[in-house]
Amino acid sequence: xxxxxxxxxxxxxxxxxxxxxxxxxxxxxxxxxxxxxxxxxxxxxxxxxxxxxxxxxxxxxxxxxxxxxxxxxxxxxxxxxxxxxxxxxxxxxxxxxxxxxxxxxxxxxxxxxxxxxxxxxxxxxxxxxxxxxxxxxxxxxxxxxxxxxxxxxxxxxxxxxxxxxxxxxxxxxxxxxxxxxxxxxxxxxxxxxxxxxxxxxxxxxxxxxxxxxxxxxxxxxxxxxxxxxxxxx
Numbered sequence: 001x002x003x004x005x006x007x008x009x010x011x012x013x014x015x016x017x018x019x020x021x022x023x024x025x026x027x028x029x030x031x032x033x034x035x036x037x038x039x040x041x042x043x044x045x046x047x048x049x050x051x052x053x054x055x056x057x058x059x060x061x062x063x064x065x066x067x068x069x070x071x072x073x074x075x076x077x078x079x080x081x082x083x084x085x086x087x088x089x090x091x092x093x094x095x096x097x098x099x100x101x102x103x104x105x106x107x108x109x110x111x112x113x114x115x116x117x118x119x120x121x122x123x124x125x126x127x128x129x130x131x132x133x134x135x136x137x138x139x140x141x142x143x144x145x146x147x148x149x150x151x152x153x154x155x156x157x158x159x160x161x162x163x164x165x166x167x168x169x170x171x172x173x174x175x176x177x178x179x180x181x182x183x184x185x186x187x188x189x190x191x192x193x194x195x196x197x198x199x200x201x202x203x204x205x206x207x208x209x210x211x212x213x214x215x216x217x218x219x220x221x222x223x224x225x226x227x228x229x230x231x232x233x
Contacts, residue, residue: 041157072198
């Protein structure tokens with residue numbers, strides 16, 4: 001199912017409602033067992049950040065950032081193991097450069113051309129990968145509609161959600177969209193693409209990804225960051 005259609009799909013909404021009811025029933029039963037009042041709220045979508053990188057999944061309920069992208073991972077050069085990894089990545093042909101935000105010079109950035117894991121999985125299932133919509137293919141209205149739907153049907157607590165929007169959006173039009181959805185939202189962040197150098201992600205085309213050849217990778221579950229898909233230290 002396309003991300004842009006899910007907010008208005010009754011079967012999808014019903015599935016979320018069923019999941020919520022299951023969590024509520026379990027919370028009620030466990031509270032009764034402990035002889036304590038049941039919790040007022042039982043579901044949320046917490047910020048996952050680096051944790052989501054372990055299984056190669058997207059954070060929270062976000063759409064994918066891009067089907068193909070550069071993933072920039074920062075390494076602390078004062079750590080011998082990390083410094084050795086940086087040297088190995090550079091030898092293997094990956095782009096390596098000093099972090100512009102660390103004036104000490106102790107942080108280096110390695111860039112990994114990456115294919116989104118979900119896209120690869122959908123292709124393996126025999127579907128057209130275009131069904132996996134990325135953030136740059138969605139309007140702000142579509143993204144906020146998805147968050148509002150998720151909070152209505154499943155999350156009775158806060159939802160961690162970042163809407164990536166392109167540069168050059170009209171501020172007044174953008175604010176009008178936000179205000180329209182604001183009564184139904186909690187914890188929304190609007191991130192404008194291209195506003196930060198050496199950003200963790202940068203979209204590239206499929207042709208650009210293919211051009212990297214040996215150094216191009218797919219998202220994985222490598223816990224040692226050997227493929228750059230797991231920047232956790």
